Amino acid sequence: MHKDKTPEGGNASRKGLLTGLVSSAAIIAAAGGIIAAGTLAPEPAGSRSLPAALAAVPAGSSVGVCPGPARLLEGTEAGTDPQFSPKSATARSAVSGAVISAPGGVLPGSRLSALDGTAAVEIARDDAQAGGAAGPQELKAGVIEQRAVDAASVLSADARNGQKASAAALMKFSATDGDLQGFAAANCQPPSNDVWLAGASTTLGRTSVLTLSNASTTPATVSLELYGTKGQIQAPGSRGLLVAPGSTRSIVLAGLAPGEAQLSVHVRSAGGPVAAAIQQSVLRGLTPGGVDFISPGAAPAARQVMTGIDIQDAGALSSLTREKGYEDAGPALQITVPGQSDAVVEIKLFGRDGQKALPGGGVVTAKAGSVTEVSLAGVPTGHYTVAASSDVSFVAATRVTRGLKDNQASDVAWAAAGIRLGSQHVVPVPQGGKRILIFGALEDRASISYSAITADGKIQAASTADIAGGTTTSIDVPEKVEESTVVGYIVSASGDAAYGALLLQQDGREDISSLALMPAASGQEQVPVTLGY
Template sequence: MHEHTVSGQAPDAPVTDAGEAPGGAGNQGPEGKRRKGTLAGFATAALVLTGAAAVVAAGSLLPAPESSRNLPAAVAAVPAGESLGVCPGPARLLEGTQAGTDPQFSPESATAASTVTAAILGAAGVLPSSRLSLLDGTTAVEIAKDSGEVPAEGARQELIAGVLANRQVDQATVVSADALANQQASAAAAMKFTATDGDLQGTAAANCQRPSNDQWLAGASTTVGRTSVLVLTNASTTPATVSLELFGRNGQIQAPGSRGLLVAPGTTRSVVLAGLAPGEPQLSVHVRSAGGPVAAAIQQSVLRGLTPGGVDFIAPGAAPAVRQVMTGVDIQDPAGVAALTGRSGYEDAAPALQITVPGPSDAVVEVKVYGRDGQKSLPSGGVITAKAGSITEVSLAGVPAGHYTVSAASDVSFVAATRISRGTQEGQPSDVAWASSGVRLGSQHVVPVPRGGTRQLVFGALDARATITYAAITADGKVRAPSTADIAGGTTASIAVPDKAEDADVVGYVVSASGDAAYGAVLVEQDGRNDVSSLAFQPAAAGQETVPVTISY
């Protein structure tokens, strides 16, 4: 810039040597003036450039103005929020269903019952305030009162529990626990529906879900005799606008009426999926909400002619990922299953893995099934190609009877769930359940165990050995001494849940894992009946969270 200023002077501009007045003895002709002017211009330019360099050099040594300095990102603590679980209401028939002429197959049930079981952990003799509420905010049961105390620092952190054991309910409910000492409460709850007569006979259990704005549910069906009802519950004070993405066997389904579904605060909305996607033998639903978060579940029931074929609550599984793991999978005698599924109307009475690929690329999926004594071979060979934007079913028929963990892995993200069936006699009531994909076990998972029937903790370790510790929570609020299970890699272990521990009813467990990746579920069955349900362990409490905050202009 300075050089441009010097060269821009007029050639004949009068420039004098320093100390000489114009017209003095030192003056020469025009040529001398030009030479002197040029030399003086160069000298001035040199001085300007030298001064500029000095300024630049000085600027590199001086601190920048405060307004332009970068400040390091500060970490701000976010107040721990309320622990919340929304429990679905009892299984119900669609309105307008008429009773059959044979009372044995009446849709009405005299034995149907729904209960909620919950456990909330505390320490050092202090429990977080917690309750069971209705959707309108009315408290139905106070589990623990706010004592106004916090656990003392350095005090012995012996665990205690607030317990809700087998509480009868007749509608959707909410189990909530306040934060304690700015730590999110460790809490979990489960709802169990049972009926021994009517069209909905069987067992359907579901975890009480933390509301979310994005969730995936797999395992629905809308063919003849199959009823799938999506239940959306908004327990917040903000309206929720829900949009659904539907995926079937032949690709994504564009369904009018699947967008902009309003769920008002404190209400439940039911959507009959056959109205959006009729005749689909396999159906997955992606639920997204704007505004308030919602809890979603699918009430799935089967009627094979006049024979009840089971009832279940399909819960959200893990978000799309390159690996999905389901445990608590109970497989029956393969010969009996093969004989039954060969009959008309029983094609979906066999165990199977369903894979949904929501993205634009096909997924090459490797499926492994781990039992008590290691990995089992699959009829498909274990490697399949799942088409993009659709559902692919992988049969587990032929796998020996037992409890299993199913692992599926690919280089493309997908969603998965595993179907469980009980009953091998045609014309006899049977039951169905879906094992949703779960989370890797960490520290201090609260696992509610619904009362009644045969209950088992099922753990699966994948590649290497895992160590599981589990401590019973009893109805008197005590957390008993823990036990330890060492599980070899590539195996599944089952632990029977006793009715009582030291003369008190067992209502749940505190479970922690170390070592290689391990997964867990509660398998609920009924002696002398074909009832079955599988509950994947919920994530552990998040505790206090921090977020980076950058301050800048």
């Protein structure tokens, strides 16, 4: 072995080592020179940090998760896992929705399915082709009209040509008997890892059940942050809630936060995103007080806007809310401040003829880490837009009620804070009852374009509403256009900031539901990417 180490090999080895040391020294010296030069030489006047490069992210499928039908709790609410009794004999639940084609009439692959992916209705196949009669810019719609459901469901539409599909759906529940007598509707929500829900209550006669639905193939681990009138609530059992793929988990909020008149829930998910909603029902003694699905609203921000607010006669409301058990039977704004600083909130109420003054004034202080309620009673009957602004971020929702007699069934709905309207929002409209599109403009004039979607898949000619700044406009939805049933609308806005909602009522009943318009489809997005090791 030693014979292999010849003197020539040893010299070569030492020569290589010396060369490496010299090269290293040269590199170090060069680096030192660069550092010294950078230290001594002044920076160019235009020197600045370069932003992270933007990488294009392909558009994904459009997904909306619809909550399942409302169901009565059975037995005690001492725990958080509910047991449900059979639904009432008259309860009906159905999903309505629409998927919009690309110009030329090509519908994206789309379907309504169960939460586990089992297809219920195929709207269009992935290889669908445009009809020969379609013009180069003509749109058409794939329609779901009053599809009966008995569990959570999912509307999904595939991306096409780098663009997310324009699609939306809602679930409508109604019952004319039992403790869940009333009417409720909810938008089918895109799954998220972070949402806020405001308007729950766990006092006597109020039942709030949080439903978490996981339509992905990844398990979701959910944590809840609860806010009440006295501050944030530390509740054992509110962290690490597992929601398996293709399943729904229901949680009785009274088991986490009992006796809370106003309760907001911040839902955060790790792993798979979830769709969250709160089934809220009211029983005033033996009289049904309504049912609603509380949907997520806008994320915490310095301004929140809610439209689709229906306010009844001020005098009758005043008399009703003085009755025991009816304190929450009138309209009110709830403000949740998640931060460490109190929020000074300015509230403006815009009606058909402009701004209306609130009897209690328009400025309130909302305590940090808690929920504050502000009554909206005392203004004239009509439809309104509520705009609230502050110096700190907050979450908001507005309670809407119907019914003015304490011995008759009434209903309640929560209007979540909405988003500013842009281009091509899809607004599904369920059948039956009174349907009203409501739009509010804030400071300056806005223009709204709305095109009816009919059951035959046609997009009808657009109509336009010009809305003055600081006003609210209501548009009744007709039953038919050109002899075909109206199943939805495509809505676009221009001009100043405008907001929209769909208000639903039932003929001859004190039923109500208010749904903020969903965001429009987005195209290819770009995200900042930082390279490192």
